[in-house]
Amino acid sequence: MSKLMKAVQINSYGDRSVLELNNIEIPTPAENEVLIKVKAAGVNPVDWKVREGYLQPMLNHALPLTLGWDVSGEIVETGDKVSHLKVGDAVYSRPDIAKNGSYAEYLTAVAEEVALKPESLTWQEAAGVPLAALTAWQSLYEIAKLHEGERVLIHAGSGAVGQFAIQLAKLRGAYVYTTTSEKNTSLVLGLGADQAIDYHQEDFSELKDLDVVFDTIGGETLANSWKTLKKGGRLVSIVDEPDKGIASEHGVSASFYFVQANREQLDKLAELADAGKLNVNIDSEFGLDELSKAHERSESGHARGKIIINVSD
Numbered sequence: 435m436s437k438l439m440k441a442v443q444i445n446s447y448g449d450r451s452v453l454e455l456n457n458i459e460i461p462t463p464a465e466n467e468v469l470i471k472v473k474a475a476g477v478n479p480v481d482w483k484v485r486e487g488y489l490q491p492m493l494n495h496a497l498p499l500t501l502g503w504d505v506s507g508e509i510v511e512t513g514d515k516v517s518h519l520k521v522g523d524a525v526y527s528r529p530d531i532a533k534n535g536s537y538a539e540y541l542t543a544v545a546e547e548v549a550l551k552p553e554s555l556t557w558q559e560a561a562g563v564p565l566a567a568l569t570a571w572q573s574l575y576e577i578a579k580l581h582e583g584e585r586v587l588i589h590a591g592s593g594a595v596g597q598f599a600i601q602l603a604k605l606r607g608a609y610v611y612t613t614t615s616e617k618n619t620s621l622v623l624g625l626g627a628d629q630a631i632d633y634h635q636e637d638f639s640e641l642k643d644l645d646v647v648f649d650t651i652g653g654e655t656l657a658n659s660w661k662t663l664k665k666g667g668r669l670v671s672i673v674d675e676p677d678k679g680i681a682s683e684h685g686v687s688a689s690f691y692f693v694q695a696n697r698e699q700l701d702k703l704a705e706l707a708d709a710g711k712l713n714v715n716i717d718s719e720f721g722l723d724e725l726s727k728a729h730e731r732s733e734s735g736h737a738r739g740k741i742i743i744n745v746s747d
């Protein structure tokens with residue numbers, strides 16, 4: 435095995451021109467880590483937000499930094515203290531966002547954050563699951579504590595997080611409203627949404643007495659969401675910190691949430707995918723040498739599912 439690998443890195447913060455395809459050392463796993471030969475990486479909006487430097491205060495990365503925090507691949511080495519994974523396992527993960535990511539031929543990840551890949555999914559589909567699906571799972575099930583029979587509004591149902599959120603909310607037995615564009619109405623209804631609201635033509639803020647709002651947009655969308663909730667309702671935003679004063683004026687609870695790694699939840703997501711209960715839609719695929727185009731697509735704000743980087747066969 436060559437000691438060098440290709441990785442897409444940044445060495446300063448800025449626009450897409452700071453992305454560099456470099457040859458760097460293949461990392462060595464620590465005793466609690468595994469070395470993954472990357473098959474596919476997922477692109478998420480956080481990748482270009484980190485690239486721009488927007489998250490510097492929160493994440494304080496060291497540069498140069500390899501971007502990309504979704505991966506599927508094969509284990510090629512394990513640290514001495516790793517027991518649940520072995521060389522040859524097909525895995526997927528949302529690796530630690532504070533460290534080097536998956537736009538690379540190899541990646542070290544803490545074994546506790548790595549799960550066996552859903553067998554029925556392709557490498558590309560599997561790489562599209564961890565970050566977005568864990569975000570939807572944790573926001574709806576753990577923070578909003580969504581119950582069977584409740585009414586939930588999911589913003590941007592055609593986005594990567596929104597698509598998983600619709601499916602997970604339906605699996606919980608909730609009634610799902612989702613904002614989308616007319617062009618994506620059949621997509622969100624096909625994922626199980628009960629009602630699609632065209633955000634270009636209709637005013638979602640006329641909805642009343644909802645139990646939960648899941649905000650994946652922020653700004654005006656968050657501001658217009660308060661009055662849709664019933665007293666005691668819950669709002670979770672993954673984009674903006676909701677104003678606690680406004681929340682209390684409306685008699686609702688509200689929080690910002692940032693996704694956490696969780697192997698048990700990845701195992702449950704894999705079970706759902708293998709049971710045919712969790713679909714992954716791929717918006718577009720690129721090579722490691724096309725990261726600039728992949729970021730451009732993500733930055734457009736109009737992807738209809740996951741943007742995937744094909745790293746190796």
Ligand SMILES: NC(=O)c1ccc[n+]([C@@H]2O[C@H](COP(=O)([O-])OP(=O)(O)OC[C@H]3O[C@@H](n4cnc5c(N)ncnc54)[C@H](OP(=O)(O)O)[C@@H]3O)[C@@H](O)[C@H]2O)c1
Pocket residue numbers: 478479480483565566569589590591592593594595596613614615618633650651655671672673691692693732735736737738739
């Ligand atoms: N806090 C966390 O842990 C966390 C985790 C994951 C993601 N996020 C954040 O959550 C946001 C969504 O992530 P994502 O991966 O789902 O993004 P994404 O896949 O890039 O979302 C794109 C989708 O959003 C739709 N959209 C855009 N504006 C809309 C609006 N005003 N109303 C309804 N739909 C709209 C677009 O549909 P049209 O083409 O029809 O406009 C498109 O299908 C990002 O800001 C991301 O950084 C946060």
